[in-house]
Every structure is written in C-alpha cells, then in structure tokens.
Amino acid sequence: METYRFDLAAPRPAAGERQLVLVGVVASGNLEVLLERRAPSGRCIIEVSTPARGFRPLWDAVVKDFVARRGAGGLHISINDGGARPDTVSLRLAQGVQVIESEG
Amino acid sequence: MSGLPVLADRQSWFEAGARQRVAALADPGSFREFIGPERRETSPHLALFDLPVEFDDGIVVGAAQIGGKPILLAAQEGRFMGGAFGEVHGAKLTGLLRAAAILKHDVVIAFDTGGVRLQEANAGELAISEMMRATVAARSSGVRVIGLIGGRAGCYGGGSLIAGCCSTLIMSEQGRLSVSGPEVIETNKGVEEFDSRDRALVWRTMGGKHRYLIGGVDLFVDDEASAFRAATIAALARPARYDTTLAWAEQKRLKERLKRLGGCRDGRDIWAALGVEDPAAVPELPADRFLAIATPLREVSDDAR
Numbered sequence: 001m002e003t004y005r006f007d008l009a010a011p012r013p014a015a016g017e018r019q020l021v022l023v024g025v026v027a028s029g030n031l032e033v034l035l036e037r038r039a040p041s042g043r044c045i046i047e048v049s050t051p052a053r054g055f056r057p058l059w060d061a062v063v064k065d066f067v068a069r070r071g072a073g074g075l076h077i078s079i080n081d082g083g084a085r086p087d088t089v090s091l092r093l094a095q096g097v098q099v100i101e102s103e104g
Numbered sequence: 105m106s107g108l109p110v111l112a113d114r115q116s117w118f119e120a121g122a123r124q125r126v127a128a129l130a131d132p133g134s135f136r137e138f139i140g141p142e143r144r145e146t147s148p149h150l151a152l153f154d155l156p157v158e159f160d161d162g163i164v165v166g167a168a169q170i171g172g173k174p175i176l177l178a179a180q181e182g183r184f185m186g187g188a189f190g191e192v193h194g195a196k197l198t199g200l201l202r203a204a205a206i207l208k209h210d211v212v213i214a215f216d217t218g219g220v221r222l223q224e225a226n227a228g229e230l231a232i233s234e235m236m237r238a239t240v241a242a243r244s245s246g247v248r249v250i251g252l253i254g255g256r257a258g259c260y261g262g263g264s265l266i267a268g269c270c271s272t273l274i275m276s277e278q279g280r281l282s283v284s285g286p287e288v289i290e291t292n293k294g295v296e297e298f299d300s301r302d303r304a305l306v307w308r309t310m311g312g313k314h315r316y317l318i319g320g321v322d323l324f325v326d327d328e329a330s331a332f333r334a335a336t337i338a339a340l341a342r343p344a345r346y347d348t349t350l351a352w353a354e355q356k357r358l359k360e361r362l363k364r365l366g367g368c369r370d371g372r373d374i375w376a377a378l379g380v381e382d383p384a385a386v387p388e389l390p391a392d393r394f395l396a397i398a399t400p401l402r403e404v405s406d407d408a409r
Binding site: 001020022025026027030032034036049050051078080081082 | 121123140141142151154155156157158159160181183184185
C-alpha cells in the first residue's frame with residue numbers, strides 16, 4: 001500500500017452544514033471517499049491509501065484540479081482506493097462535495 | 105450518518121449499496137449508526153496482504169425505526185470484498201445481535217455476502233459461530249431476527265448459516281441462498297455435478313423463486329427497496345416464538361422434506377413434485393403471477409430451512 005497526504009490551499013469553503021459524508025465503495029476500479037469538516041479554513045487535506053504503486057504524480061494532478069474547481073476549504077478528505085482511474089476519482093470527489101453541501 | 109439521499113419509490117434492491125438499503129428500510133431520519141466510518145474501525149488483517157481497507161469494514165450497523173417500531177439494523181456492502189465477513193465486520197454484527205437480546209429490539213439484517221473473508225479466515229469463521237450463537241440467543245430472548253436476501257453477492261457460506269438461524273427470511277428472485285456457491289461446487293465436484301456458468305441452473309438451485317417454493321424463505325418480494333421495506337414491516341408483526349419444541353418440529357419437517365424431495369435431480373423436478381403445472385415457465389413469471397401459483401403449492405416454511 002502507498003499513502004499520500006496532500007495539504008492544499010482551498011480559499012473557497014465548502015458550503016452547507018453537514019459534518020460527514022461517505023461516498024463510493026472500495027471495489028475494483030472504484031474508491032470510497034470520506035469527507036469531514038475538520039480541516040483549517042482555507043485548507044483542504046486529502047489522505048490517500050492505495051494499492052496501486054507509483055501514481056503519486058497522477059493523484060497530485062487530480063487533487064489540485066479538484067480544489068481548483070470545487071469549494072473544498074475546511075474539508076478533511078480520506079480516500080481508500082481500489083485502483084480507480086483518475087476520472088473516477090474526480091467524479092467521486094465532486095460527488096462527495098455535492099453531498100456534503102446538500103441539505104439533510 | 106445519512107450521506108446519501110433517500111431512494112425514490114422504484115429503486116432496485118439488487119443495485120443499491122448498503123447505505124442506500126439502510127436509507128430505504130428505515131423510517132426517514134430515524135437511523136443512527138454505531139461505529140460509523142469516521143471511527144475508522146478497519147480490518148487489522150488486510151494490510152498484510154497489501155489490500156485496501158474500508159472505513160466501515162463493509163457493514164453498516166445501527167438503530168432505527170421501521171414502521172414506527174424501534175429495531176436494530178445491519179446492512180452488508182456486497183461490493184467490498186464480496187460482502188465477506190472479516191473480524192471487525194463480524195464483531196459489529198455480533199455486538200448488534202447481543203444488544204438486541206438486552207434491549208429486546210428486533211434485528212433486521214440485509215445480507216449481501218459470499219461468506220467468510222479468506223484473508224482473515226480463522227477470525228471470520230469464529231465470528232460466524234459467534235453470530236449464529238448470538239442470533240439464537242436473541243431469538244430465545246423473544247426478539248425477531250429478520251434476514252433480507254437480494255443483493256449481488258447473494259447469501260453464501262457463513263452468511264447462509266446465520267440466515268438459517270433467522271426467524272423470517274425475505275428474498276427476491278435475484279437473491280441467491282446456499283452454503284456453497286456455484287464455483288465452489290464445480291471446483292470440488294466437477295462440472296458434471298454443477299456448471300457454475302449455467303446461470304439458469306444456478307438460479308433454479310439457489311435463487312429466490314426456488315427457495316420460496318421449497319420453504320427455505322418465508323416471503324418473496326420484487327427487486328424493489330420499497331417491497332423489502334413493506335415485507336420487513338409484515339415480518340416484524342409475525343410471532344417471535346423460539347424454543348426447543350419449535351426446533352424439533354422443524355427438524356422433523358426437514359426430514360420429511362428430504363424423504364419426499366431428496367431424489368429430485370433438478371429444481372424443476374422439485375417444482376413438478378410440488379404440483380407446479382408448468383415448471384419450465386417458473387423462471388419467466390413476474391412476481392405477482394409467481395406468487396399466485398407458488399403460494400398454495402409451496403412447502404411450508406415455519407422457520408425450517
């Protein structure tokens with residue numbers, strides 16, 4: 001397993017009141033994303049655990065693209081990866097933010 | 105935790121994940137999760153095999169209300185390692201069942217499992233015996249343990265043994281219930297004994313319609329989350345009796361069933377022996393027409409599997 005930790009500037013805060021959201025599942029080509037509202041404001045911390053070795057540059061690109069596009073400030077995001085492709089990772093991250101910003 | 109929106113009325117149980125099933129079963133807003141993903145109680149074994157963990161170890165457990173009645177609820181995630189039982193996964197369900205006996209709350213278990221997780225086999229096997237014992241103890245204390253079967257992983261191995269201890273089983277056509285899975289039988293006994301790639305054979309041996317006809321499950325439902333919820337509410341109103349008199353009656357009935365149907369070589373032979381006029385047509389029947397034909401003819405279930 002490889003683990004990565006990204007501590008990124010995220011000036012736009014995640015909207016809404018929800019404290020905790022889990023999306024996705026650890027299965028082949030898929031991943032689970034746990035979003036918690038416990039990072040310092042203006043930061044987004046993303047921790048990745050993946051069995052696919054040697055893809056740190058790809059993860060780096062995907063998470064930087066994510067914080068540039070979405071309001072991710074204040075989010076601590078933990079990922080258990082099952083070997084998902086970068087596009088799947090992007091979609092799951094977007095889904096996670098959408099759900100944590102939603103009501104109820 | 106309510107991370108996902110409540111499902112619309114028409115939602116496939118087969119396609120849904122564990123958390124979606126919980127949301128569909130529980131009265132809106134009533135579910136409180138125990139040992140949720142934020143606690144990160146993950147498998148201590150998988151890292152040895154360089155395998156990824158899941159934050160809830162593939163099972164969601166908690167308290168909820170169903171039809172206004174307080175219950176304890178568990179749902180397995182069939183997509184994570186085939187819903188298989190590991191040490192933590194099993195401990196969460198064992199704890200829930202033990203709590204049920206103390207709190208006198210009925211338990212609802214949404215099974216979706218291939219059995220014990222091979223990577224933590226000893227811990228998983230021990231967990232299965234603990235869960236079987238806890239199920240029987242809970243039932244002996246007067247509570248119901250209701251099993252739901254209709255997920256993509258089916259209900260196999262140790263999961264089927266726990267299901268066999270339940271007071272009521274609810275199953276859809278898509279569900280499969282058996283101790284050994286198709287590939288296991290083929291691997292051990294050869295393709296002449298069981299061709300695991302013959303899907304029609306798999307379903308007429310282990311599928312929901314066959315299990316309903318043979319008295320292995322109590323309620324047959326469409327592959328709809330709302331149908332599973334409605335059947336659960338009905339099952340929660342059934343008697344909760346469990347004692348040795350009942351167990352002996354079940355044993356006697358199973359012996360008679362074996363004597364009567366044990367010579368059949370195929371599910372279709374059993375259906376014909378039960379009096380189904382056109383056994384070949386059974387797999388194609390929609391749920392309502394199937395129930396109209398099957399319910400008067402089927403073996404009684406009364407807890408015996």
